[in-house]
Amino acid sequence: MSASASPRTDGWPMRAAQAMLAPVLAVAVAMVVGDLLILTYGESPATVYHLLLEGTWGNWYGFGQVLYKTMTLTCTGLAFAYAGRAGLFNVGAEGQLAAGGFAAALLGLWLPAATPAGLAILLCVAAAMAAGGAAGAVPGVLRARFGASEVIVTIMLNFVLLAMLNYAVASHLSVPETLHTESMRSGFVPRLGGTFALFAGSAANWTIVIAVAAAVFAWWKLFRTRSGYELRAVGLQPDAADYGGIPVPHTWIRAMVWSGAFAGLGGINFVLGYKHYYEEGFAAGSGFLGIAVALVGRNHPIGIVISALLFATLSQGGLAVNALVPKQLVDILQAVVILAVATAVPEVQRLLRKSAAALMPRASLEAST
Amino acid sequence: MILLAFLLQTIRIAIPYLLAAAGGVMSERVGVIALGLEGMMLGGAFGAVLGSYYGGSAWIGLVCAVAAGLFVASLLALCTLRFRADQVVVGIAINLLVIGATRFFLRLAFDSASNSPRVDGFGGEGSGLGVMASFSNPLVLLGLLSLPALWWLLWRTPFGLRARAVGEKPEAAATLGVNVGALRLRGVLLCGVLASLGGAYLALDQHQFTDSMTAGRGFIALAAVIFGRWMPLRVAAACLFFAAAETLQIQLQGIQLVPSQFVELIPYVLTIVALAGVVGKSVPPAALGKVE
Numbered sequence: 001m002s003a004s005a006s007p008r009t010d011g012w013p014m015r016a017a018q019a020m021l022a023p024v025l026a027v028a029v030a031m032v033v034g035d036l037l038i039l040t041y042g043e044s045p046a047t048v049y050h051l052l053l054e055g056t057w058g059n060w061y062g063f064g065q066v067l068y069k070t071m072t073l074t075c076t077g078l079a080f081a082y083a084g085r086a087g088l089f090n091v092g093a094e095g096q097l098a099a100g101g102f103a104a105a106l107l108g109l110w111l112p113a114a115t116p117a118g119l120a121i122l123l124c125v126a127a128a129m130a131a132g133g134a135a136g137a138v139p140g141v142l143r144a145r146f147g148a149s150e151v152i153v154t155i156m157l158n159f160v161l162l163a164m165l166n167y168a169v170a171s172h173l174s175v176p177e178t179l180h181t182e183s184m185r186s187g188f189v190p191r192l193g194g195t196f197a198l199f200a201g202s203a204a205n206w207t208i209v210i211a212v213a214a215a216v217f218a219w220w221k222l223f224r225t226r227s228g229y230e231l232r233a234v235g236l237q238p239d240a241a242d243y244g245g246i247p248v249p250h251t252w253i254r255a256m257v258w259s260g261a262f263a264g265l266g267g268i269n270f271v272l273g274y275k276h277y278y279e280e281g282f283a284a285g286s287g288f289l290g291i292a293v294a295l296v297g298r299n300h301p302i303g304i305v306i307s308a309l310l311f312a313t314l315s316q317g318g319l320a321v322n323a324l325v326p327k328q329l330v331d332i333l334q335a336v337v338i339l340a341v342a343t344a345v346p347e348v349q350r351l352l353r354k355s356a357a358a359l360m361p362r363a364s365l366e367a368s369t
Numbered sequence: 370m371i372l373l374a375f376l377l378q379t380i381r382i383a384i385p386y387l388l389a390a391a392g393g394v395m396s397e398r399v400g401v402i403a404l405g406l407e408g409m410m411l412g413g414a415f416g417a418v419l420g421s422y423y424g425g426s427a428w429i430g431l432v433c434a435v436a437a438g439l440f441v442a443s444l445l446a447l448c449t450l451r452f453r454a455d456q457v458v459v460g461i462a463i464n465l466l467v468i469g470a471t472r473f474f475l476r477l478a479f480d481s482a483s484n485s486p487r488v489d490g491f492g493g494e495g496s497g498l499g500v501m502a503s504f505s506n507p508l509v510l511l512g513l514l515s516l517p518a519l520w521w522l523l524w525r526t527p528f529g530l531r532a533r534a535v536g537e538k539p540e541a542a543a544t545l546g547v548n549v550g551a552l553r554l555r556g557v558l559l560c561g562v563l564a565s566l567g568g569a570y571l572a573l574d575q576h577q578f579t580d581s582m583t584a585g586r587g588f589i590a591l592a593a594v595i596f597g598r599w600m601p602l603r604v605a606a607a608c609l610f611f612a613a614a615e616t617l618q619i620q621l622q623g624i625q626l627v628p629s630q631f632v633e634l635i636p637y638v639l640t641i642v643a644l645a646g647v648v649g650k651s652v653p654p655a656a657l658g659k660v661e
Contacts, residue, residue, distance in 0.1 A: 291461060
């Protein structure tokens with residue numbers, strides 16, 4: 001079939017619209033489920049949703065908190081998407097995120113206080129990415145060398161990594177009576193509140209710029225470099241890629257290392273930008289939520305930044321409505337969005353294919369056969 | 370006496386693993402990845418306490434637990450079998466959904482953010498009466514028998530032969546007239562029932578529901594499935610082994626030969642080692658995760 005016969009797939013606006021169909025559908029489904037859940041508590045859905053918006057986009061503090069959460073979710077979303085483009089599932093972002101934060105906190109503690117700020121930040125960022133990348137390399141190598149399912153290995157590795165970090169902190173590194181390490185001496189990233197007084201009090205900090213830069217970098221790497229092309233080819237059809245001379249196992253390992261590095265980078269948000277120490281449990285599910293972010297963002301770096309903003313809004317919004325309905329309302333909504341997108345995407349694609357075939361002129365069909 | 374106490378505690382810890390792992394074997398043998406075990410267990414635990422508290426009997430609790438497990442399993446089946454959504458993504462989302470939903474409804478049902486009030490359970494657990502007292506709980510017997518029974522079901526009945534065929538080579542099974550979709554649905558629903566009973570045992574044994582009380586046990590059960598290479602009796606041995614390691618760690622708490630965190634890691638590390646094939650490779654059913 002010739003490309004001109006189906007103008008609907010031409011040009012990025014059409015493709016973007018098609019890509020957004022499933023997520024928009026999913027959010028609509030989630031809203032309806034949310035209505036029902038809110039009604040079980042005898043509250044009015046309109047009031048609750050209004051409160052949710054007001055507590056997030058309605059004031060600068062709330063918006064700052066949303067931006068803060070967007071940073072981590074962008075990174076874990078990129079992590080899932082980057083591996084996903086290579087046809088791999090990185091379910092290990094939770095552990096990789098914690099490893100990244102841990103490495104950054106330790107380096108910040110070890111570097112002398114006199115280290116130039118820029119250099120210290122650069123080194124801590126590199127440490128976070130290296131730790132996350134190392135954690136991602138394990139399932140990558142096991143998959144490439146032994147064919148071990150990266151899904152299971154990353155899930156199991158989450159438990160292993162978190163337990164080992166907790167052990168290290170609890171028995172060797174923590175400040176007495178707490179579950180966190182000593183405060184860093186260098187490598188602080190200032191909060192947005194320091195520059196824009198409106199954000200004062202919120203945890204939003206300049207690492208958000210690093211996250212957006214990481215998204216741009218991921219886009220460039222995936223769509224503008226040879227290694228990105230190879231990675232996507234392996235993800236679409238490993239056998240064809242192999243036939244075309246692309247080293248598939250190496251590509252898998254590279255993809256998992258970068259994926260882990262993106263997740264690890266998310267750790268600097270809490271550590272460099274907010275608390276300046278590593279604390280047990282700071283990842284708090286952001287790793288798993290990255291899966292949702294990547295799904296709704298359709299594994300595209302730009303989509304992921306937008307989708308991270310959406311999920312951050314939901315997370316923060318839960319706190320705003322907690323007086324009326326339990327904040328776990330948003331956990332349910334987030335899960336419903338994942339289920340709906342995962343379900344709708346293959347369905348929408350089938351429908352699009354069907355309607356494209358139905359609309360195609362008979363002549364072009366005959367020409368193609 | 371110490372040995373008996375060790376054995377009893379091992380069994381007590383192993384029951385939820387055995388039940389959930391039996392569900393996991395069933396689901397994966399028909400080709401559906403059992404990542405939702407954790408959610409099914411947690412749903413079962415919540416249902417059990419809800420039924421026991423408002424119904425006044427542990428038996429009603431069991432009925433509610435199974436209903437909750439079936440609901441979660443149906444949702445998973447709807448997404449993965451009917452709509453062919455990705456099984457890994459759906460499994461993870463199901464877990465997040467149940468964790469959120471049980472917390473959400475905890476406040477509605479029991480007016481608490483963290484736990485339910487005490488429920489009676491089947492009685493007899495943990496008392497000094499020994500073996501008989503523990504067996505007054507029907508779930509203990511059911512748990513011990515679940516995997517041997519599953520072995521019989523999968524290897525000695527026509528249903529089992531078809532189920533395994535569907536998990537290994539669905540096209541071939543379909544050619545012979547097996548309804549692949551219906552068989553997978555039954556496998557997933559049976560998985561939901563078994564896993565929810567595992568969760569019910571946990572909740573009734575502790576006499577209450579607490580927030581996220583399954584605490585990764587569904588994944589330990591999944592680890593046992595993989596470490597036991599999808600063979601019911603090996604999986605049962607893996608569950609008992611994991612439980613024995615936990616018991617040992619609890620009973621040796623004072624001695625601290627190794628930090629307790631590392632003992633908890635045994636199932637996870639062994640699973641990774643088994644998948645890497647260092648000592649005999651774990652190979653999943655050929656059609657696992659593929660629905661087309």
